[in-house]
């Protein structure tokens with residue numbers, strides 16, 4: 001009887017303290033806890049950006065979204081920050097010939113990202129970290145980031161771009177089984193990541209149904225055209241997903257989570273970026289005074 005009461009107390013106490021924890025996901029917070037979450041995060045909000053596009057014949061359309069969502073969720077268990085809910089609006093024109101692709105016009109994705117950052121800031125955050133999971137986004141994101149200097153902002157945006165970790169890279173190459181150069185989209189490493197995070201969504205028996213090899217159909221040198229990716233990978237599949245293993249996925253994700261936690265800590269402690277930004281905007285405003 002005594003043991004039963006003790007057990008009951010333990011259960012009640014554990015669920016009570018669990019309920020008292022402030023969730024990290026913006027959409028899981030109750031409004032009354034929001035200011036507490038802003039404070040706990042040091043006014044830092046993670047904006048994971050994914051996309052909806054075909055990922056080979058075997059990995060889900062939301063692979064990049066699921067990836068960054070899981071990545072952020074794991075990271076904030078170690079270092080708290082608020083995580084913005086699912087965001088899957090980016091540059092994906094090159095996959096419009098594939099079913100399930102969601103490619104909004106460029107002006108819309110630009111305005112949407114700017115308005116989203118403004119709204120995040122209006123809710124009390126002055127630091128936003130973009131965690132991008134989509135290979136078609138970096139050019140857009142770099143241009144967007146640089147354009148933030150065009151007018152005064154009361155918040156800073158950080159784009160997470162980890163530097164090459166040579167120790168990790170050496171081990172990565174050792175464990176990697178397919179050709180490194182063409183492991184670009186739904187190939188071995190990305191498939192392994194999803195296999196680790198969400199094995200229930202993977203259709204590994206279909207991974208060899210289509211070719212993920214470079215078709216090399218456009219032999220131009222020193223020239224860029226928007227059709228280059230389609231010319232090389234008409235199946236919107238680059239690499240060999242079939243070579244992926246859960247073990248390799250764990251190796252990749254352990255490293256990516258640890259690296260992002262490090263950056264997150266750095267952002268939370270950073271005061272310099274906002275100070276310099278304000279100094280810059282002040283100089284712009286006072287240029288002719």
Ligand SMILES: [Zn+2]
Nearest residue numbers: 063064186190
């Ligand atoms: Zn992807």
